[in-house]
Amino acid sequence: MSFSKEITISKSSVPKVALLVLATIFAFGIFEVGFDQGQLFSIVFGEQAYADMYIHELTHDMRHAAGFPCH
Amino acid sequence: MRTSLFIAIILLSGCSAGVIHGLVNLALVEPYLDRAIGIENQHMFTSGEAKDTPQFWAEYYSYRAWQKGGQLLAGAMLGTAIGALFGIVFGYARNILPGNSFAKKALVLAAIMWITLYLIPFAKYPANPPTVGDPETILLRQMLYVSFIAISGFGALGFYLIFRRLRSKRFVAVLGYAGFIGMVFALMPQNPDAVTAPTDLVNGFRAMSLVGVTAFWLSVGLILGALWQKLQPDRVKQTKFQ
Numbered sequence: 001m002s003f004s005k006e007i008t009i010s011k012s013s014v015p016k017v018a019l020l021v022l023a024t025i026f027a028f029g030i031f032e033v034g035f036d037q038g039q040l041f042s043i044v045f046g047e048q049a050y051a052d053m054y055i056h057e058l059t060h061d062m063r064h065a066a067g068f069p070c071h
Numbered sequence: 072m073r074t075s076l077f078i079a080i081i082l083l084s085g086c087s088a089g090v091i092h093g094l095v096n097l098a099l100v101e102p103y104l105d106r107a108i109g110i111e112n113q114h115m116f117t118s119g120e121a122k123d124t125p126q127f128w129a130e131y132y133s134y135r136a137w138q139k140g141g142q143l144l145a146g147a148m149l150g151t152a153i154g155a156l157f158g159i160v161f162g163y164a165r166n167i168l169p170g171n172s173f174a175k176k177a178l179v180l181a182a183i184m185w186i187t188l189y190l191i192p193f194a195k196y197p198a199n200p201p202t203v204g205d206p207e208t209i210l211l212r213q214m215l216y217v218s219f220i221a222i223s224g225f226g227a228l229g230f231y232l233i234f235r236r237l238r239s240k241r242f243v244a245v246l247g248y249a250g251f252i253g254m255v256f257a258l259m260p261q262n263p264d265a266v267t268a269p270t271d272l273v274n275g276f277r278a279m280s281l282v283g284v285t286a287f288w289l290s291v292g293l294i295l296g297a298l299w300q301k302l303q304p305d306r307v308k309q310t311k312f313q
Contacts, residue, residue, distance in 0.1 A: 013072065014159065014162040015077065017074055018072070018077050018162070023159065025155040026156045028152070029151055029153075030149070032148060033148050033152065034149075057138065057141075058138070058145065059144075059148070061096065061139060061142040062093065062142050063145070064104060064199070064276075064280075065100040066284060067189070067192075067196070067198035068213075071204035071205070071206050
């Protein structure tokens with residue numbers, strides 16, 4: 001006769017899909033807050049985005065406060 | 072590992088800590104930013120680039136209110152991003168970090184990452200308020216800052232691998248990292264921009280900036296540690312047939 005029982009085990013490895021998602025979020029977030037000078041919006045607005053620097057202006061205070069070089 | 076739960080608690084802890092960072096900045100850093108931008112305004116009036124009119128100030132206060140709102144949004148974005156890195160490292164290192172609970176392990180890792188990715192780079196290239204910083208040198212300054220953080224972070228990882236291989240005298244690996252980063256610190260070029268703003272403004276800004284970022288690392292360690300302890304995303308149920 002066979003029977004089944006439920007056990008809880010600890011899996012130590014980090015799933016590859018999680019690694020990919022988190023690494024992408026890390027790279028994108030750091031770039032936008034720390035370094036974007038119009039690059040993201042230039043995809044839609046072209047050269048005008050580099051003059052407006054909307055993300056730079058929006059993240060300006062955090063950019064200074066977190067230690068990123070600015071201006 | 073329950074992938075969705077693993078990602079969710081990492082993003083939640085990073086975003087929450089980032090909002091805390093933004094709130095601390097609103098309370099402590101913004102007065103220094105306002106003062107520094109006030110100096111920039113005076114320069115614009117002196118040079119004739121802008122006129123000291125009620126219309127200027129109405130637009131200025133409206134614009135600054137928008138930017139201060141951005142402090143919280145940027146805090147959430149930056150916190151989520153750095154929290155993602157913190158979560159990846161914690162995912163790999165949680166079983167080898169010292170501490171008898173995940174909460175303590177997360178705090179230990181937060182302290183290590185705060186020192187290697189923030190405090191040491193900050194000592195070399197400290198934060199500066201507006202009015203300090205030449206637009207012509209921005210690319211160079213960004214490259215120096217990112218390079219220093221990368222060298223410090225990968226250096227710490229490299230010396231950790233040496234630490235693991237050593238059976239005794241493991242402190243040698245810690246001393247090795249200290250010597251390595253000390254040498255890099257001495258060899259890397261200085262920030263090329265002269266600091267012409269008042270010393271009390273610059274020093275006060277840097278001190279409050281340090282408090283804000285420290286609050287972030289403390290928060291992300293506490294929150295992720297507590298969530299991991301409670302939800303344990305690495306515990307999975309399996310049915311065993313006998």
